Amino acid sequence: MKTSDVLKIETFLLDLDLxxxxxxxxxxxxxxxxxxxxxQKIAIKDFISGLRDHQSIQLETFLILKNGVKLPYTLIVxxxxxxxxxxxxxxxxxxxxxxxxxxxxxxxxxxxxxGALNRYAYWKLLEWLIYDLERLNLGLxxxxxxxxxxxxxxxxxxxxxxxxxxxxxxxxxxxxxxKYDLLVRLGGDEFLALFRxxxxxxxxxxxxxxxxxxxxxxxxxxxxxxxxxxxxIKPGLISKIVRDGKWKKDWENxxxxxxxxxxxxxxxxxxxxTISI
Numbered sequence: 001m002k003t004s005d006v007l008k009i010e011t012f013l014l015d016l017d018l019x020x021x022x023x024x025x026x027x028x029x030x031x032x033x034x035x036x037x038x039x040q041k042i043a044i045k046d047f048i049s050g051l052r053d054h055q056s057i058q059l060e061t062f063l064i065l066k067n068g069v070k071l072p073y074t075l076i077v078x079x080x081x082x083x084x085x086x087x088x089x090x091x092x093x094x095x096x097x098x099x100x101x102x103x104x105x106x107x108x109x110x111x112x113x114x115g116a117l118n119r120y121a122y123w124k125l126l127e128w129l130i131y132d133l134e135r136l137n138l139g140l141x142x143x144x145x146x147x148x149x150x151x152x153x154x155x156x157x158x159x160x161x162x163x164x165x166x167x168x169x170x171x172x173x174x175x176x177x178x179k180y181d182l183l184v185r186l187g188g189d190e191f192l193a194l195f196r197x198x199x200x201x202x203x204x205x206x207x208x209x210x211x212x213x214x215x216x217x218x219x220x221x222x223x224x225x226x227x228x229x230x231x232x233i234k235p236g237l238i239s240k241i242v243r244d245g246k247w248k249k250d251w252e253n254x255x256x257x258x259x260x261x262x263x264x265x266x267x268x269x270x271x272x273x274t275i276s277i
Contacts, residue, residue: 008092010065010073014084018048021083025065033086038062038070051079063088113163114170116185122192125182127247129194133235134242139197140233141205144258145173145212147189148225148270165189165224172215176208192255197232205232209273217271225271229261232275 013021018033028036037044039062047057056078062070065088072091077084109121117125133140147153147169154162166189173183173193181195195208209230216226231254233241241247261274268274 008090010088012084012086012088014086016082016084018045018084028065036063036065038064044075048077048079048084051077051084053079053081055079060091111185114167114185114191115174116170116183116191118185119187122182122184122186126194126251129182130238130247130251131242133196133238136196137235138238139199139235140238141193141195141197141208142231142233142254142258143193143195143205143209143212144229144231144255144262145169145191145193145226146228146262146266148227148266150189162189168220168224169216169226172219173212176212176215199235205230206273206275209275213271213273227262227265227270228273229258229265230273230275231258231261 010024012023012025012028012033014033015021020028020031020033020036023029034041034045044059044061047059051057056076059075059077061073061075063073064070073088074091076087076089078086109117109124111118129140147165150162150165153165157164169189170183170185170191173191177183177193177195181193184192184194186192193208193212197203197205209228213226213228216224233254241250244250265272265274
């Protein structure tokens, strides 16, 4: 697929007096490019005329190209020894492409059932988060949660019922977290919440774990519950992880410990929090 198939692009070949020698726009050949420009005409002309051989410049202006309609364009102008080559890209097409790109990025990073981040985004963002925490001298709260009795829900309500329970827990966790905190769906009914903790100002990891636990319990009227393993990584340990350069191995140890805490919570009756600080 060519770029011109995605973006609305017009091209112009101009002589050094800005006369249009050829163009993808019908009916403009033989006229002067100056007459096509509808905004900051003098400034645009001066910028183009000021280019030296093999220099280029990017400009934004309005052009009238078809049906007398004035539209915003981004111009990329390149000067050769004998001509100017102008690429004009419609701004509305650029905006559509940006919106499409953002949608694709969201699709690539997001679990479609729950809206939580997926594993791909998890590993992409985790390293950035750890180094950012070290820079800011903050701790990290880690909450590992698992939907209780999902097998029973699937059996009694069918798999759509299980999916609804998983999506409901994700919604409760997201509403409990702050906007800049992270919620990751690790797979199945397991989620990982990651959030910064300032020891001098913020709540504790236990506070957040119980906030999620109680919201799930309250909003479901007790019909859905989760078991939670929670862990607090102090700022000093974050700094040590960064200095050692083996953060992935250290992180795997944290997750293994959380998994053990989660299993302990389930053995002790489910619907509870087990803390490791």
